[in-house]
Amino acid sequence: MSELYFLASGERLLGTDQGPVILSGPEMNKLNTVAVLKVGEVDSKHYFVALLSDEEPLKDILKSDLVGLRSLLALVQSEDEYCLLSTASQLVTWFYSFKYCPRCTAPLELHKDERAKVCHQCGHHQYPRISPCIIVLVRKGEQCLLAHAAKFASGRYSTLAGFIEAGESAEQAVHREIMEEVGIKVKNLRYCFSQSWPFPHSFMLGFMAEYDEGEITPDGIEILDADWFDPDKMPVLPPRFTIARRLINQFLEEIGREIEPDSDLFFPAE
Structure with a gap:
């Protein structure tokens, strides 16, 4: 080879x-x-x-x-x-x-057999970090909830996302993040697919959810604006290689709408 x-x-x-x-x-x-x-x-x-x-x-x-x-x-x-x-x-x-052992501070060295670093002083093994996150598209009939985050380029909107906290299930994180970021409750969560997201080491678990109750109230810190969008009046969307775009594409396909050419190039929405 x-x-x-x-x-x-x-x-x-x-x-x-x-x-x-x-x-x-x-x-x-x-x-x-x-x-x-x-x-x-x-x-x-x-x-x-x-x-x-x-x-x-x-x-x-x-x-x-x-x-x-x-x-x-x-x-x-x-x-x-x-x-x-x-x-x-x-x-x-x-x-x-990870240059030094988090337990005893001795230098770490690459493991000869595993994808890991090892401390030869205390024996600790340090594996590549993976940070689990949820990302969710909320539906309300034939509308979807999209938000403009503070870190986004002007005009771009996307799905809601956040890190899973210690002790939480992925489903609990979905409910918490949505309430914290836009102040609404959701129901009927459905897991769809996942994606490794190298910024810098996130692992995204993608969900669909249905609107339950509440008025959209952006937190003003992470989320500056959020609204319900009709499929024919979408804002600037995330690029095609993102799980956010994949969730949006699945929503559009489920309500019988066509997706943009090449926007679903290699991550099928199904």
Whole structure:
């Protein structure tokens, strides 16, 4: 099997508007690396992410041409590509975020067999962090609830989402987040699908819910505006690679509406 390598400098995957930088095994022999982490296997090819040392120049790549992870994800053409990029990004974040043992503060080292770091002083194993979250589309007849968060670009609206807190079930988190962010109650929760979300290490559990009672009241901190939207009068929506867009697409299909061409490219709404 052939080996292919994503490149990372610091905590950033390297890529341009043409896609991520990927090198072959022989090309990697010329580079100085801090670590090489296994990402996954697709179509009989082994993928790794190579973390370049600080002294390694970005050969043949202009820093001004580099783009962020969201831009790279927007270019992917399959679910396999998305998962490879998501995994590579999260592994890079994990590698640099956990340098020392959280129990005894001794330096952590990569485990020789597992995807983990190990403390040789106290024996603690540190695995890549995964933060579970819920994301939910609320329906009210043939309308859906979409919100504009403080962190969003101007005009963009999306579904509601939040982290699952200690001791909560995913369903409890759905009810709590919706009440906290927009002040309404929901019912008839239905789990739909999930998505690994590398910003920086979230795992999104997607739900549909039906409106029960209450008036929409944005919290004014995380959510600046929220409203019920008709399928024919949608605002600017999340990009196609997001689970939020997948939930919106499923809603539209369930009420018999067509989705935009290519908006459901590789994550089918069913």
